[in-house]
Amino acid sequence: xxxxxxHLVTRKETPQDAEIISHQLxxxxxxIRKLGAGLYTWAPLGLRxxxxxxxxxxDEMNASGALEMLMPAVQPKELWQETGRIEDFGGQLLAIKDxxxxxxxxxxxxxxxxxxxxxxxxxxxxxxxxxxxxxQTKFRDEIRPRFGVMRxxxxxMKDAYSFHLTQESLEQTYQTMQQAYTxxxxxxxxxxxCVLADSGAIGGSGSQEFHVIADSGEDAIMYSDSGDYAxxxxxxxxxxxxxxxxxxxxALNKVxxxxxxxxxxxxxFLAIDSSQTIKTLLVAGTEKPVALVVRxxxxxxEVKAANLAAVASPxxxxxxxxxxxxxxxxxGSIGVKGLDTTIIVDRTVANMSDFVCGGNENDFHYTGVNWxxxxxxxxxxxxxxxxxxxxxxxxxxxxxxxxxxxxxxxxQLGNKYSKAMNAVVLNEQxxxxxxxxxxYGMGVSxxxxxxxxxxxxxxxxxxPANIAPFSVAILPMNYQKSERVKQAxxxxxxKLQxxxxxxIxxxxxxxxxxxxxxxxxxxxxxxxxxxxxSLDENQVEYRxxxxxxxxxxxxxxxxxxxxxxxxx
RNA sequence: CGGGGUAUAGCGCAGCCUGGUAGCGCAACUGCUUUGGGAGCAGUGGGUCGGGAGUUCGAAUCUCUCUACCCCGACCA
Numbered sequence: 001x002x003x004x005x006x007h008l009v010t011r012k013e014t015p016q017d018a019e020i021i022s023h024q025l026x027x028x029x030x031x032i033r034k035l036g037a038g039l040y041t042w043a044p045l046g047l048r049x050x051x052x053x054x055x056x057x058x059d060e061m062n063a064s065g066a067l068e069m070l071m072p073a074v075q076p077k078e079l080w081q082e083t084g085r086i087e088d089f090g091g092q093l094l095a096i097k098d099x100x101x102x103x104x105x106x107x108x109x110x111x112x113x114x115x116x117x118x119x120x121x122x123x124x125x126x127x128x129x130x131x132x133x134x135x136q137t138k139f140r141d142e143i144r145p146r147f148g149v150m151r152x153x154x155x156x157m158k159d160a161y162s163f164h165l166t167q168e169s170l171e172q173t174y175q176t177m178q179q180a181y182t183x184x185x186x187x188x189x190x191x192x193x194c195v196l197a198d199s200g201a202i203g204g205s206g207s208q209e210f211h212v213i214a215d216s217g218e219d220a221i222m223y224s225d226s227g228d229y230a231x232x233x234x235x236x237x238x239x240x241x242x243x244x245x246x247x248x249x250x251a252l253n254k255v256x257x258x259x260x261x262x263x264x265x266x267x268x269f270l271a272i273d274s275s276q277t278i279k280t281l282l283v284a285g286t287e288k289p290v291a292l293v294v295r296x297x298x299x300x301x302e303v304k305a306a307n308l309a310a311v312a313s314p315x316x317x318x319x320x321x322x323x324x325x326x327x328x329x330x331x332g333s334i335g336v337k338g339l340d341t342t343i344i345v346d347r348t349v350a351n352m353s354d355f356v357c358g359g360n361e362n363d364f365h366y367t368g369v370n371w372x373x374x375x376x377x378x379x380x381x382x383x384x385x386x387x388x389x390x391x392x393x394x395x396x397x398x399x400x401x402x403x404x405x406x407x408x409x410x411x412q413l414g415n416k417y418s419k420a421m422n423a424v425v426l427n428e429q430x431x432x433x434x435x436x437x438x439x440y441g442m443g444v445s446x447x448x449x450x451x452x453x454x455x456x457x458x459x460x461x462x463x464p465a466n467i468a469p470f471s472v473a474i475l476p477m478n479y480q481k482s483e484r485v486k487q488a489x490x491x492x493x494x495k496l497q498x499x500x501x502x503x504i505x506x507x508x509x510x511x512x513x514x515x516x517x518x519x520x521x522x523x524x525x526x527x528x529x530x531x532x533x534s535l536d537e538n539q540v541e542y543r544x545x546x547x548x549x550x551x552x553x554x555x556x557x558x559x560x561x562x563x564x565x566x567x568x
Numbered sequence: 569c570g571g572g573g574u575a576u577a578g579c580g581c582a583g584c585c586u587g588g589u590a591g592c593g594c595a596a597c598u599g600c601u602u603u604g605g606g607a608g609c610a611g612u613g614g615g616u617c618g619g620g621a622g623u624u625c626g627a628a629u630c631u632c633u634c635u636a637c638c639c640c641g642a643c644c645a
Contacts, residue, residue, distance in 0.1 A: 012606065013580060013594070017638055037637065091569080092643075109645090143569070143643065157645050209645095218644090302642085314642075409645065443645030478603050513605030531604060541604090 001470070002493075003506045007044050010518050020216045022452035023148030025461050029522055031448075038145025038153030045522075046448070048469035050156070053447050054135055056187045056466065057158050064180040066131040066160055071113045073137055077103035079112040083420045092140045106139040111417050111439060114161040118435070119423035125165045128425065128435070129173055133160035135444060149445045150405070151218075156444040164436040165427060167414075174206075174412055177440045181210050181408050188447065189464030190454055193404065195221055196231035198303050199411055207411040210442075211404025214453040221404040222386050227396030232404075234303035236386040237393035241295075242351035250354040250368030252337075258363045261332030263296045266365065270356065273297075277356045278349055280334040282323055284312040285342065289326055293336060293345040293377070295352065298384040305383060310342055333358040336375045337366055343376070346383040405450040408442040461523030462545050470504040471566050472496055473524040475516060477531030480509045488540070488555065489530045495559045501566060520545070526562060 009030040018024040026032045031046030042050055058068065074096070080086050086093065094106040107113065114132060122128065135158045145153050160177065164170040178194065185192045190212045197209040209232055211221050220233035231237070260266040267274050277296030282289050283305065290310050294300050306315040320331065326341060327334050335358030336343055356367045357375075369375060390399045415434040418424070424432045448467070455462045463469070474496075476482075476489035489505060496503040504524065506515050512531075519527055529541040529550075539552045542561065553561055 009578095009595095011579065011595080016580070019639085034637095090643090138645075140644070144639090144641085146639090151644075155645065159645085316642095406645065441645050446645055475604095481603075511603060511605085511607060513603095513607080515606090516604080517606045529604075533604070 001502075001504045003504060003508050006504065008508075008518075009043075010521055018148060020147050020150065020453065021456055022150065022216075022449040025452055025456060025521070026148055026449065029461065032149060034148075038142060038151070040149055040152055040154075042445075045469055049448050049451075049463070049467050050445060052467040052469075053188060053444055053451075054156075054158075057184050057442060057444065058135065060180045060184045060187070061133050061158070061160065063183075064131070064176050066133045066162075066180075068134065069132050070134050070136065071107075071110050071117070073107050073139070074104050075107045075110075075113055077105060079116060079421075080105060083112055083417060085112070092142065094139045094141050107136075108138055108140040109157075109441070110134070110136075110159055111161065111413075111437075112421070115417045115421045115423050115437070118161075118163055119418075119421060122163065122423075122425060122435070125425050125427050125433075129162060129164045129169045131160055131162035131173055131177075131438075133158060133440075147216075148449060150449045152445070155446065158442040158444055160440040162438040162440070163418075163423075164438070165425065165433065167436055170412055170414075170436040170438050174410060174438050177410050177438070178208065181410065181440070181442065184442070185210060185212070185407070188451060188467055190447075190451055192407070193221055193223065193230050193402070195223070195404070196235050197409060198232065198235045198307070207409060209404075209406050210408035210410075212407050212447075212450040212454060213402050214405055214450065215403050216453050217403035217405040219404045219406055221402045222388075222399045223402065224392035224394070224397035225400050226398070227392055227394055229392045229394045229396065229399075231386075233385055233401075234301065236399070238298075238301070238347070238382055238384045238386040239391055239393055240347035240351055241390070242348055245351040245371065246353045248353055248368070248370035248373055250370075252369060252374050253367045254359060255365055255367055256363060257359075257365045260363075260365070261330075266356070267296070270365075270367070272356060276354075278336065278352065280336055280339070280358060282318045282326065282334065282341075284316040284318055285310050286312055289318050289322065289341050291334075291336065291339055291341055291343045292383055293343060293349050294384045295346065295348050296356075298346065298348065298387070300383060301385045304381070308344065308381060310344065327360045329358070329360050329362045333360065333362050333364065335360050335366060335369075336377070337369060338375075342378050344379045344381050344383065345377045347380055348384070350377070350380040405446070405453060406443070407447050407450050408440075410440045411438060413437040413439055456523070459517070460521035463523045463525055465525050465566070468502075468523070468525050470502045470524050472501055472503040472526045472528065472562055473519045473522070474503060474505040475512075475519060475527060475529045476506065477512050477529065477533075479507050482532055484535055485530055485532060488535060492528065492530070492540075492558060496562065499559075499563055501563065520548075526565060528558060528562070 011028045014024045015027045030043050032040045096104050138157045139154050142153050145151055162173045192212045194208050194210050197207045199207040222236040223230035260269045263274050274296035279294050281292045302315045305311055306313040353370050355369050357369050359365050388401050392399055418434040423435050427433050452461055474489050476485045479486050493505045525545050527543045538555050540555050540558050541550050542553045543550045
């Protein structure tokens, strides 16, 4: 490709509304352009990268035995009524009507459609296991799209769905998918971790996420510094920090604490550490409000809380009026002593003794509070966020934290959908059985952004070799005037093309500095600079985008040198 | 959806308070010079000032209203 025949429109200035580096660089290089909130056009340059990611995914999925197909993006509402998921997805579903006023959704995911397909196509256990996948545009009406294609409303996803007679078979395919995902992200060339995850609106028993490690990641990943344990913070088990409960040593004491509302204020006022206090949080329950209690220096894990049977999902803190009605005090003074509602405490809290809590009366707290003697709870649960320095839940090592971008998520769904939609097969005994199901998602467009987040410097993108839009850039100095430079550049261009190497030659009439800055921004891995100066010595200059060290290479050997570097 | 903000040329912004012929930088186009680190000079094109309504002799500017977009919180590939 020659630049004058390509669509190359770069910008020197960083766009005003782009917050994270991948978004900025994708706009500056002209890979994408915004059409509306969370809606992006992929320009030819961006599409080249997107298609490389897509092809790597396709290769590995095919190698794993999965079968590619393509389902409609538009789905009849009736399918979603069968599984009752309209509520789960809420406002994220984009609803549309056809000319006859029939209701449809633009698909945010395809469990319903594939299950409908499979219940009609698959009747016998002999046809199982089977794993279908597609690479397709999805739409989710995100409350707040941001970060360019990282969290857009319309995006490209690879989604796969496997069907099985038994749980064992499901687990086998799940493992295969885990391996395929590992292969995919390795081939793309990104640093990632596979972590335990909450399964959210998709449902099912077990799930893991694949996170590309990057400081701008929206998720916190907890991992053991010396073991294999790794989990999304939302899911990460938090162990009790106290092995057993000590016997009370202090007497219960009601103290006046005028105006002390936050834990921080209270600790200063009483000259104690926040780990000696507890936080009592009142949330809406399925029947009555529930008190969730974590230690003063801990934070409530909202995903864990919402997953509790007694707690309403999604999680909602009750408002000031409801608090007043229940406790007689305001939010800053709630405590467990004499509190008349369901009380669920965190594991650590259950083992605390001689602690401090609110007095359920404004401007009063209790010190020296002890369980059983002074107050009781109804259940012990894992309620808090794990923290750096906690013991790893599997007993090996200590937890550390990293930021991650979720690019993949795999689930064991079990028979949630097959039961709801009556997707059954006959087993060996001729008996009808609901199929076991797995599903496996991967964000294709998000992967491109994640790659940039992980691979850039202050000059621009540094593409990993396997997804670079071009492998080699030929940068001729004074291509327009110097016949000798033009000849040398055109010759190398033709030779590389003949070898099937993806090469871009910059034949624009621009000054050298402009050209070099442009290609640093674009991040093409291998760059060859051809100028009269080096041609005098029958040489050209080679530069690698990663280290930017330049070296002179004989003009006659540059072609084979490049071919070897690209193969390596 | 709640809170905050913005909307003027392709991009980044000024002008608005105090109403009077729409401006700057970058980008684009033409010419000349320059050619190994985002060049210089001269010139050119491009805007119903987000939409609608109102006040006024006169509205980018004042008032009302709608819309879009961005940021902060709850969701997810």
